Amino acid sequence: PSRKSNDELIIRExxxxxxxxxxxxxxxxxxxxxxxxxxxxxxxxxxKKALWELDSLCRTRHILRFINDVDLRRSIQKALNRGEAYHRLRRAVAFVNGGRLRVHTEAEQQLWNECARLIANAIIHYNTALLSRVHEQKRAAGDEAAMTFIAGMSPVAWRYVNLFGAMDFGAATTPVDIDALASYYADPEYWARMLQATADEEDEES
Incomplete structure (x- = not known):
């Protein structure tokens, strides 16, 4: 609000x-x-000056929307939280090695980074597959509350993963039964406890 935009320059350029x-x-x-x-x-x-002026207009419009629109602020905060959650996951993977890069060459450092990214992506893929199956079962059951809850969940979670264990990227002898796990998490009693716990947390925050 300290100055007006140079509209004539934007139109000319x-x-x-x-x-x-x-x-x-x-x-x-x-x-x-x-x-x-x-x-x-x-x-x-x-x-370039016209682009800078146009950028100022776009940023000003965004700031005003951010101030006035509660839903927009929540959406932006959710996006930031998801990005931060991924970085925390990468730090958790790195902490297994004491948080230090025990490598000697740039090639080894790049390989270490790619392995850490592979482990993080494998965890996210597993969570996404499991949540998708649970969502499908809830949709078949017509449970709208559970479907809405799942839609707001992030697949970046790793508390149940033993990051200090041995990683085997070979062919699994006993494949993970995603459907069986989804059936457990789709149990009505489990979701009743989940939704109640979430409601209690929201009440404490408010």
Missing amino acids: WPAIQRIMASLGQKQVSQATIVRKLSSYKRQNQT
Whole structure:
């Protein structure tokens, strides 16, 4: 609110802005390349100034929506929580090794990072598959409350995983029975306790 936007500059440079947006949308060029090229001019580039003005308008609109819209704030907070949950999972995987990279070369460090990412993704995939099966069973039973609850759950969970155990990525001799596990978690009594515990936590927070 400290100043007004330069609308005339945006309108004047709009054809150039559209070409840049089209190039980005078609993946013909990266954002970094656009910024580097616009910043390479000796004199202040008018298209870059117009982009900065347009960015200020977009950010101002977003901030005002964030202030006025409770649902938007909740959605943004959920997205941030999910991202932070993934980072906590990666830290939990790294903590198994004392939180230190015991490698000597850059190639070994890259391999360690890829292995940690593989373990994290395997845990998320397992959780997603299990939640999907439970959701299917609840949908067949017509349990709308449970379906809504599952839709808001994050698949980033690892408390039940023994990260200090031995990891075997070979062919499993006894495949995990996802359907049997889903049936356990889809039990009406289990969900009654789950929903009650969630309601109690919300009451304590309020």
